[in-house]
Amino acid sequence: MAKYFVLFGPPGVGKGTQAERLQKELKLAHVATGDLFRDHLKRETDLGQLARSYMERGALVPDDVTIGMVRERMKDADTQNGMLLDGFPRTIAQAEALDRLLAEKGDKIQHVLFVNAPKQVLLERLGSRWTCKQCGKVYNALSQPPKVHGVCDDCSGEVYQRPDDKPEVQEKRINVYLEQTAPLIEYFRGLGQLTEINGVQSVDQVYSDLMKAIERSGQ
Ligand code: ADP
Numbered sequence: 001m002a003k004y005f006v007l008f009g010p011p012g013v014g015k016g017t018q019a020e021r022l023q024k025e026l027k028l029a030h031v032a033t034g035d036l037f038r039d040h041l042k043r044e045t046d047l048g049q050l051a052r053s054y055m056e057r058g059a060l061v062p063d064d065v066t067i068g069m070v071r072e073r074m075k076d077a078d079t080q081n082g083m084l085l086d087g088f089p090r091t092i093a094q095a096e097a098l099d100r101l102l103a104e105k106g107d108k109i110q111h112v113l114f115v116n117a118p119k120q121v122l123l124e125r126l127g128s129r130w131t132c133k134q135c136g137k138v139y140n141a142l143s144q145p146p147k148v149h150g151v152c153d154d155c156s157g158e159v160y161q162r163p164d165d166k167p168e169v170q171e172k173r174i175n176v177y178l179e180q181t182a183p184l185i186e187y188f189r190g191l192g193q194l195t196e197i198n199g200v201q202s203v204d205q206v207y208s209d210l211m212k213a214i215e216r217s218g219q
C-alpha cells in the first residue's frame, strides 16, 4: 500500500532539511508546495505569476490553485508509492481536499509529523536561511553555510536569500501560520494521526525522533 506522510510545522522549523534526509530513507516522492511554486516562478508560468504576488507578501496562495497543483503532481509516476508532503496541507480546506484525493485512490494519510519550535527560534533561523535557487537545498548562513560562499554544494546553483525570508516578510509568514495553519494541529490530533516533535534540537536528533514516529505509525 502507498504511504503518505505529512511533514508539518511553522516556517523555518527545518522541514526542508529533514525532508531531504527522510526522502532518501523512505524512498517516497518529496512533494513540497513551496518548491513547486518556486519552480513555476522560475519558469515564468501563469501559475508562477499568480503565486508570486501572494508569496512575496508572505500570504498563502489560494486553496483552489494550490490543491489543483497538488492534484496534478499526484498523477506523476514517482508518487504512486506514496509521498512525503511538505508545506501541504496548510489550511483545513487543503487537508479535506487531500483526504478526498487520497480516498479516490483507496488511500489515506499514514501519519502527520509535526515539528515545532517557538517563534523566537523561527525568526532567528529564517533570518539566516539561504536557499539554492536551482535545487532548493536549504543552508544556514551561520550554522550550515555552503562550502563556497554563494554556491550550492550539490548542484553549483546560486545560493540566495529567498525574498520571503527577508525580515519584513518573516513575521507576517509566522502570523499567517498561526492563524490559518495551526488550526490543523487539532484537526489531525482529532483524527489520531499526529506526533509532535521538538524542533529545537540538533538536525540529527530531530531526524531520529522523526524516524521513531514513522516506525511507530506503521505498527
Ligand atoms: P517554508 O519552507 O518557509 O515553510 P515554503 O517554501 O513551504 O515556506 O512556502 C513558501 C510560500 O509558498 C508560502 O509562504 C506561500 O505563499 C506559498 N505556499 C507554499 N505552500 C502553500 C500551500 N500549501 N498553500 C498556500 N500557499 C503555499
Ligand code: ZN
Residues within 6 Å of the ligand: 132, 133, 134, 135, 136, 137, 152, 153, 154, 155, 156, 157
Ligand atoms: Zn543546489
